[in-house]
Amino acid sequence: MDWLFLILAGIFEMxxxxxxxxxxxxxxxxxxxxxxxxxxxxxxxLALAMKSLPMGTAYAVWTGIGASGGAILGMLVYGEPRNVSRIIAIAVVLGSAVGLKLIG
Incomplete structure (x- = not known):
């Protein structure tokens, strides 16, 4: 349930x-x-998720969802530039959050 709370926190951040x-x-x-x-x-x-998830992991995933989701929303809804460099950067942010989960 903690991961569901964390995903919801990221969506509301977006x-x-x-x-x-x-x-x-x-x-x-x-x-x-x-x-x-x-x-x-x-x-x-986020507070609900952090009752059982480590702070560093929860914060990294939350900010990763918010930052990546915000960039994707900007491209899809607000006409911000879409290029390979931006998409690679989004993938790196998401990959870093997943990496913290896997090693933590």
């Missing part, structure tokens, strides 16, 4: 980051509410 971008473009109360909800739920689920 939502919070996406809402920061939306807030810069739209400036409305819905974006603010979703931003706070996203980050609030992200921290809530």
């Amino acid at each position: 939502m919070g980051v996406a809402m920061i971008n939306k807030l810069h473009k739209d400036r409305n109360w819905q974006a603010v509410a979703l931003l706070f909800a996203g980050f609030g739920l992200s921290f809530f689920f």
Whole structure:
């Protein structure tokens, strides 16, 4: 269950980051509410996951999901550049998080 909580924390982290971008473009109360909800739920689920997962592993996976997911959302939703270098960098971030899990 701890890994499910951690994955949910990462997904809500992505939502919070996406809402920061939306807030810069739209400036409305819905974006603010979703931003706070996203980050609030992200921290809530991260705290639940860290009850049984080591801090270093949980934090690395959480930030990996958030950073990679944010970059992928930027490419798919906000028209950010898609190139091989960015995709390799995303793979390295995800691979590092998986590596920490495997050796920890």
